[in-house]
Amino acid sequence: MKVLSKSKLETALNKLNQSAEVFLPMQKDKESGFYSWKLFNQGQDELMLNALNVYLPPKNVVLPQTERMYSIKQEGQEIKIDKTFEDSSPRVIFGARPCDLKAILCMDDVFLTRGYEDSFYKCRREAITIVANACFQPGPACFCAAMEINPLEPAGADVIICDAGEAYSWEAKTPKGEALTAQITEYLEEKSLSLPAAKPFVQDVKYEGVAEKLKGMFNNHIWERLGESCHNCGICTYVCPSCYCFDIQVKMWGDEGYRFRCWDSCMYEEYSREAGGGNPRGSGIERFRNRFLHKLEFFKERYGTPLCTGCGRCIVACPAGINIVKIIDEIKEAELDA
Amino acid sequence: MKDISNKIREIAQTLFKEKKIDVFLGWEKGALDFQTVPFIARSEADARKLVFDEYSIHNLATLLLKFRDGSEKIGIAAKGCDSRSIVRLLEDKQFARERLHIIGVGCPGMKDPLQAIGMYSGLKKQQGDGNALAAKCYECVQPNPVIYDDLVGSQQPSRLTGERFARVNAMEQMNADERYRFFEDTLSKCIRCYACRQVCPACNCRTCIFDEMKPQWVGRENSPEDNMMYHLVKASHMAGRCVECGECERVCPVNIPLMLLNQKLIKDVNTFFGPYEAGMNYVEGAKPPLSSYSEKDPDDFI
Amino acid sequence: MHKCECEQPLVPVIVEVMDIKDETPDIKSFFVKNPGGNGLPFNVAPGQCAMVSYLPVGESMISCTWQEEQEYLQFAIKRVGLMTDELHQIEVGQKIGLRGPYGNGFPVEACKGKDMLFIAGGIGLAPLRSFIKYCFKHREDYGKIKIIYGSRSYADLCFKDELFELWPQQKDTEVFVTIDNAEEAWKGHVGFVPSYLEELNPSSAGTIAVTCGPPIMINFVLKALEKMGYNDEQVITTLEMRMKCGIGKCGRCNIGSEYICLDGPVFYLAQLRDLPQEY
Numbered sequence: 018m019k020v021l022s023k024s025k026l027e028t029a030l031n032k033l034n035q036s037a038e039v040f041l042p043m044q045k046d047k048e049s050g051f052y053s054w055k056l057f058n059q060g061q062d063e064l065m066l067n068a069l070n071v072y073l074p075p076k077n078v079v080l081p082q083t084e085r086m087y088s089i090k091q092e093g094q095e096i097k098i099d100k101t102f103e104d105s106s107p108r109v110i111f112g113a114r115p116c117d118l119k120a121i122l123c124m125d126d127v128f129l130t131r132g133y134e135d136s137f138y139k140c141r142r143e144a145i146t147i148v149a150n151a152c153f154q155p156g157p158a159c160f161c162a163a164m165e166i167n168p169l170e171p172a173g174a175d176v177i178i179c180d181a182g183e184a185y186s187w188e189a190k191t192p193k194g195e196a197l198t199a200q201i202t203e204y205l206e207e208k209s210l211s212l213p214a215a216k217p218f219v220q221d222v223k224y225e226g227v228a229e230k231l232k233g234m235f236n237n238h239i240w241e242r243l244g245e246s247c248h249n250c251g252i253c254t255y256v257c258p259s260c261y262c263f264d265i266q267v268k269m270w271g272d273e274g275y276r277f278r279c280w281d282s283c284m285y286e287e288y289s290r291e292a293g294g295g296n297p298r299g300s301g302i303e304r305f306r307n308r309f310l311h312k313l314e315f316f317k318e319r320y321g322t323p324l325c326t327g328c329g330r331c332i333v334a335c336p337a338g339i340n341i342v343k344i345i346d347e348i349k350e351a352e353l354d355a
Numbered sequence: 356m357k358d359i360s361n362k363i364r365e366i367a368q369t370l371f372k373e374k375k376i377d378v379f380l381g382w383e384k385g386a387l388d389f390q391t392v393p394f395i396a397r398s399e400a401d402a403r404k405l406v407f408d409e410y411s412i413h414n415l416a417t418l419l420l421k422f423r424d425g426s427e428k429i430g431i432a433a434k435g436c437d438s439r440s441i442v443r444l445l446e447d448k449q450f451a452r453e454r455l456h457i458i459g460v461g462c463p464g465m466k467d468p469l470q471a472i473g474m475y476s477g478l479k480k481q482q483g484d485g486n487a488l489a490a491k492c493y494e495c496v497q498p499n500p501v502i503y504d505d506l507v508g509s510q511q512p513s514r515l516t517g518e519r520f521a522r523v524n525a526m527e528q529m530n531a532d533e534r535y536r537f538f539e540d541t542l543s544k545c546i547r548c549y550a551c552r553q554v555c556p557a558c559n560c561r562t563c564i565f566d567e568m569k570p571q572w573v574g575r576e577n578s579p580e581d582n583m584m585y586h587l588v589k590a591s592h593m594a595g596r597c598v599e600c601g602e603c604e605r606v607c608p609v610n611i612p613l614m615l616l617n618q619k620l621i622k623d624v625n626t627f628f629g630p631y632e633a634g635m636n637y638v639e640g641a642k643p644p645l646s647s648y649s650e651k652d653p654d655d656f657i
Numbered sequence: 658m659h660k661c662e663c664e665q666p667l668v669p670v671i672v673e674v675m676d677i678k679d680e681t682p683d684i685k686s687f688f689v690k691n692p693g694g695n696g697l698p699f700n701v702a703p704g705q706c707a708m709v710s711y712l713p714v715g716e717s718m719i720s721c722t723w724q725e726e727q728e729y730l731q732f733a734i735k736r737v738g739l740m741t742d743e744l745h746q747i748e749v750g751q752k753i754g755l756r757g758p759y760g761n762g763f764p765v766e767a768c769k770g771k772d773m774l775f776i777a778g779g780i781g782l783a784p785l786r787s788f789i790k791y792c793f794k795h796r797e798d799y800g801k802i803k804i805i806y807g808s809r810s811y812a813d814l815c816f817k818d819e820l821f822e823l824w825p826q827q828k829d830t831e832v833f834v835t836i837d838n839a840e841e842a843w844k845g846h847v848g849f850v851p852s853y854l855e856e857l858n859p860s861s862a863g864t865i866a867v868t869c870g871p872p873i874m875i876n877f878v879l880k881a882l883e884k885m886g887y888n889d890e891q892v893i894t895t896l897e898m899r900m901k902c903g904i905g906k907c908g909r910c911n912i913g914s915e916y917i918c919l920d921g922p923v924f925y926l927a928q929l930r931d932l933p934q935e936y
Contacts, residue, residue, distance in 0.1 A: 044480060047610040048544065069477035072608070073546075082546065083577040087668050089712045096712050096752040101668055132919060133904040136665040158476035235913075235933040246393040248417065250550035252608055262908030265667070265901045266575050269713045276712075278667075279575050281901075281908070282548070287566045289909050291899045292717065292738025295872075297935050301421075307911075310933075315914035333476045336554050336606035337413065338385045338392030338468060569739050 019187040019198070019205045021178065026066075026185075029204040030054050030111070036200065037107035037146070040078050042071040051075040051110065066112045067180060069156040070328065074117050074258030075110045079124060079142055083279045086137060086265070091272040102275075103140040109197065112150040112178070115171035116161045116328035120258030121147065122173045126320040127261055137278070146193045149174035153213045158329030160342060163222035165322055169215055181210045222342050223349060224313070224323065230348060231314035235306075239351045243344055244305030246337045251282030253331035253339075254308070259324050262288070283308050309344060359460055360407040362507040363432050366458055370430050371399040376456055378422065379430035380415045381405040389471035393418055407432065412465035412489055414600045416440035416556035423449050423559075431455060434462035435511075436600035438500035439634030440556030443598060445502075446634070446641055449559055459500025461508035464492040467605060491601030491614070494519070502637045522612070523619045538583065544609040545582040547575070551603035551613055552589060557596035557633075564588065590616035595624050595643035598634040666904050669710055669754030670698045675729060677749055680815045681808075683736045684780060685745055686722070688729040692752060696727055699758055703765055703787035704895065704923045707732070707757030708903045711747065715740035718759065718900040718918065720784035730755075733783040733815060759903045760922050763788045763867065763893065771865045772800035776878050778850045778870025779808050782815050784895050784922075785869050793827050802827070803859050807835040807850040811843050833857060851877035854885075861886040867893045872936065879926060889927035896921050896929075896936050912936055 021029060031054075033039050039054040042065035049065055050073030057064070065071050085102040113121070128138035152168035155161070161168050171177065175194035178185040187205055189198045198205070254260040264281035268274050281288055284304055290296045298304045316324035325341060332340045363381060370376040383394035383404045391410035395418065396402045414437050422429055433441055438459055444450055467489035473479025496519065498511040518524065529537060549565070552558050564572050565585060573588065574581040590613075599621065603613040625631055628644035676688040687709075691698055701707060701721040709732055710716035717740045723731040736745045747753070765788065773792055777785045792799045804824060808814045814834065825832045835846040835853045846853055851874060866887055868878045875894055882892050898910035898917045905919030913932040915921065929936075 049478075049480070072473075072478050091713055094748070094751045096671055096754070098668065098671065098712075098754075101665060103663075103665075127906055131905055133666045133906070134663060135667065135902075135904070135906055136663045137667065139663055156477040158472070158478070235935075245395050245421070246418065248550070248553035250553035250606075251548040252550045252606070255546045255548045256608055261906075263901070263906075264575060265716065265907070267713065267715060268574060268576060272713075274713065277576060278907075279577060280547075283908065285549070285566070287568060289899050290568075291897070292741065297898060303935075307935075310913075311908075311911070315911060318914035329476055330478065333472050333478050334469070334608050336469070336550055336602075338390045340386045340390065343386045571739075 018207070018210060019189075020184045020208050020210050021187045021201075021205055022184045024183075025204040029201045032201050032204070033109055033111070033197070037109045039109045039111050040075060041111045042066060042068065044071070048072065051078060051113075054111075066150060069152075069154070069159075070114050070117070072330070072333075073256060074120065074328070074330065075113050076117075076120065076124075076258050076260075078108060078110055079121055079145060080138065080261060080263070080280075083277055084137060086276045086278060088275045089267065089269065089273065101136075103137055105140040105144045108141075108145045109148065110145060111148045113147055113174075114150055114328070115152055115166050115168045116159070116164075116326040117258045118147060118149045118171050118174055119161070119164075119166050119326045120328070123259045123316070123320070123322065123324055123326070124261050126322075131319075146175045146197050147173075148176040148178055148194075148197070151177055151179045153179070154216045155218045156329065157219040158332050159327060160218060160220050160222040160329065161327035162218055163224045164325055164327040165224075166326060179212050181212050184210060186210050186212060220342055222327070222345055224345060227345055227348055228314045228317040228323065230351075230353075231310060233353050234348065234351065235310070237351060237353070239347060240306040241302055243309075243339075243347060244302045247284075247301060247305045247339055248337055249284045249286070249301040249304060250336065251284050252334045252336065254282040254284055255280060256330040256334045258328055258330070259326055264288075283311070309341070312341070313345070313348070356408050356463070359508045360405070363407050363458055363460070364402060364405045366505050366507075367396060367402040367405055367430055368399050370456060371396075371402055375428060376430040377427040379405070379432075380418050381432045382407060382411045382413070382415075387472065387475070389466070389468050389475070391468060405432075407460065409466045410468045410471070412467060412605070414440055414554065414556050414602045416444060417554055417602075419444060419450065419455075420559055427454070429455055430458065432458045432460055433500050433503065434460050434465075435495065435497040435499050435501070436462075436598060437556075438502050439497060439598035440600060442502050442634035442637045443557060443596060443643075444559060445637055446643070447559060452637075452639075455504075457500070457503045457505075459503025459506045461500070461506070461511045462492075462495075462498040463508070463511055464488040464495065464498070464514055469605065488514075489601075489605060491605055494599070494601070494614075496599070497635070501635055520618060520622050522615050523622050526615060526619065538586075539579050541611055542582045542586050543579050545577075545586065545611060546609060547577060547582070547585065548608060550606045550608065551611075554602040554606050555593075556600065556602075557593055557598065564592075586611075586613075586616065590620060593617050594620040595628075595631065595645040596633055597621060666756065667902060669708065669712070669716075669756040671752050672698055672730075672755045674747060674749055674751045674753060677747075680733055681813045684733055684815055685736075686731055686733045687744070687753075688731050689753065689755065690729050697724070697730055698755055700724065700726075701730060701758040702762040703791045704760065704763035704784055705758040706760045706903070706918075706922065707755050708759070708900075709734070709744070710754035711740055711743045712754045714743045716754070716901075717741060718903055720787070720895070720922070721758070722783040722786045723790055724787075733780065733786075735780045756903065759918055761920065763791075763923050765791055768865050769798045770800065772863050773802045774859050774864050774866040775802070775804045775806075776850060776854055776866060776868040776870075777804075777806045778874040779813065780815065781868075781870030781874070782806055785867060786816060786819075788867060789824070793824075793830075796828055800829070800863065802830045803857075804830070804832045805835075805850060805854055805857065806833070807837065807848075807853065809837045811836055811840055849877075850874050851881050854878060855881050858885060861888075861891060865891055865893060869895045889930060890925060892926035893923060894926065894929070895923050898936070
């Protein structure tokens with residue numbers, strides 16, 4: 018098999034960096050997330066490829082938190098759209114864990130299927146090559162396998178690497194992956210490598226049947242109890258690798274400006290507030306319910322897979338200690354209202 | 356703390372039995388050892404689940420706001436910082452004192468469940484041995500409740516050692532350019548999740564300026580300008596209201612030193628309008644300095 | 658930067674406002690065409706919507722109340738928020754943004770051969786009007802037509818010339834108008850739409866009922882229709898939720914796993930029975 022020795026990793030990254038912007042898991046000061054290799058400060062920052070995962074997912078690479086869409090220019094009654102800002106510059110996400118990769122596939126479903134292709138997403142996405150980092154040692158908060166993911170052989174990767182101590186195995190899975198491989202072929206060796214044995218998951222999460230059961234639980238009393246300590250902040254949605262909801266807004270200086278889109282959160286009251294002031298999800302509990310139903314039921318009904326990828330980030334970040342694993346358990350145990 | 360836990364449970368159960376309360380705001384154990392989570396008990400049976408332990412760090416006063424339009428009688432457990440928040444809510448007339456039954460708890464300092472789970476999960480870097488208190492608790496000047504109907508636990512000494520405004524003083528030493536760069540760098544990290552606002556007991560506006568769309572005061576772009584606008588406006592709204600519970604800084608997912616801004620304003624309010632400490636004792640009708648107007652004010656309006 | 662060649666569903670085309678008509682004190686009709694008056698940017702079927710934008714301010718999803726082929730697209734817009742406030746200030750000749758068409762539209766084919774009952778309140782007549790006018794245009798394809806419409810006051814009734822002049826003259830057509838509260842000059846019916854509907858008690862036999870209006874009115878109308886023997890396959894309604902993208906991506910207009918902008922806004926009651934009651 019092809020092998021990338023860890024001692025050659027940085028030179029390989031430098032090579033890839035010549036033709037694409039490479040995003041990797043890094044610790045920068047107190048934060049960890051996917052940052053450009055260009056911003057890596059030798060001696061200060063730490064590469065986190067060997068860590069379980071980083072706190073902020075690579076979502077912003079495929080769906081930036083703020084993304085300009087088009088320019089607006091007004092002259093009297095005339096209005097012009099001179100420029101649109103689709104960005105198809107080449108990028109590599111290097112070392113995405115299977116949970117984060119699956120989250121991107123979920124976003125592909127949203128932005129590229131069901132009648133319309135979102136041009137801003139499509140241009141950016143087509144120029145992205147994903148090197149997935151297989152997981153042999155799930156962390157204590159992980160439950161990707163329960164959410165229909167194979168952590169050892171994740172679907173949808175362009176390249177899959179496996180950490181075997183001194184080196185990574187390197188396997189191209191798609192033409193894009195082959196092209197990436199060709200770029201660094203001088204740093205790859207052909208040899209056999211023994212991969213680590215997969216460790217069992219710490220948490221036992223049973224998602225089977227949850228989506229189906231939830232269909233009858235919209236009006237269940239359980240939501241009040243589960244959601245009443247929720248602060249309705251947006252942390253869970255913003256650290257989530259798969260939450261994709263966005264807002265479209267405009268910024269003008271006098272007669273010129275642009276329209277942009279930015280992440281939005283279904284936890285915010287403003288999210289579904291109508292122009293006339295009405296809001297079908299005016300209460301925090303209703304918004305809480307909608308989020309979990311979207312993750313565990315609605316998305317599965319529409320796209321055939323849950324929108325939760327078991328990365329555990331929301332569990333780690335929630336100020337109120339709300340735990341999606343516990344919620345799945347409680348849904349399983351809940352009695353259906355008569 | 357087992358003792359405190361038992362007493363809170365006992366008192367809450369009695370209050371339910373005697374029909375003196377309809378709900379009790381406390382903590383229960385979550386799925387993991389270090390997950391002690393806010394809990395709304397609605398019956399004597401629920402009250403059996405109440406706990407108080409080293410992770411009961413959440414300021415429950417924000418939960419109170421979920422009940423402000425009701426008429427329920429509410430029991431609530433309150434550490435020093437929580438109790439100051441309650442005083443502020445009472446001063447802002449968000450509640451009638453009669454609706455509340457407060458069990459004050461002398462707080463020995465709490466550990467941070469977010470730090471603990473971050474390290475446990477592998478998503479945050481190991482820091483210390485896990486036995487340290489939450490950073491905010493080392494700066495606590497008021498661990499004992501300032502308003503209560505029952506008092507449990509022992510009186511605790513202030514844990515602040517050193518200069519209270521050390522961080523603020525250091526910032527004040529920066530020149531204007533350095534300070535601008537410092538805030539630009541720090542606030543650029545903000546992801547606008549609004550967790551700092553949602554957990555803040557002083558944020559009790561019914562419609563927040565940042566949620567208003569007509570007009571829209573603050574842009575939603577994740578840019579240094581819009582982020583600064585958010586944080587500076589938020590911090591100035593905290594002047595005279597912040598009780599230093601430190602929840603905003605604790606929950607921030609990108610480690611923005613939010614208390615630095617708040618403490619700067621605490622210091623300034625104290626200097627210019629003080630002496631004043633928000634929520635230190637409840638005097639009916641009292642108002643924070645920036646909420647009152649006197650014809651003898653030395654300055655013109657704005 | 659590589660220039661993208663793909664379709665750009667989120668980028669509006671620029672159209673020109675050719676005419677503006679006051680319908681009520683807070684509703685105006687805007688007639689738009691390609692700039693300079695050269696045809697239409699796209700065709701909109703009855704019941705479909707488009708994102709209308711006064712570009713410097715925002716976008717709103719608006720139901721197209723009528724497309725006169727090659728002539729104009731008409732949007733009747735109520736002043737309720739930031740963008741619609743601005744639109745109400747503009748004058749003829751203004752360029753605005755438009756993208757669409759969005760949504761499924763009314764099942765005009767499936768309703769052929771049926772008697773039609775249209776029930777609307779307030780601005781809710783705007784979407785139904787596209788179907789009503791379609792029926793008149795293809796008059797032989799549909800049976801008897803009854804239109805029940807109400808508003809708060811006489812002044813708040815939309816499309817008055819059609820309501821009182823044009824539509825009642827159409828073949829086999831009856832128009833029933835009501836206002837919420839009595840007014841001195843008003844000789845017609847007074848009362849809410851659902852109770853007027855029950856009073857009129859139109860037969861359900863071979864009839865399709867189509868309703869649109871404020872949620873509270875729709876709720877009572879649906880109950881009344883059920884009482885009158887309409888089954889769930891005979892009742893069509895349109896739903897409304899806050900929208901941003903219009904193409905089923907941005908998330909907010911979901912009811913269950915359906916997106917109103919894409920899978921709606923038109924639903925048979927039978928379809929709604931399967932969805933969470935969140936509208």
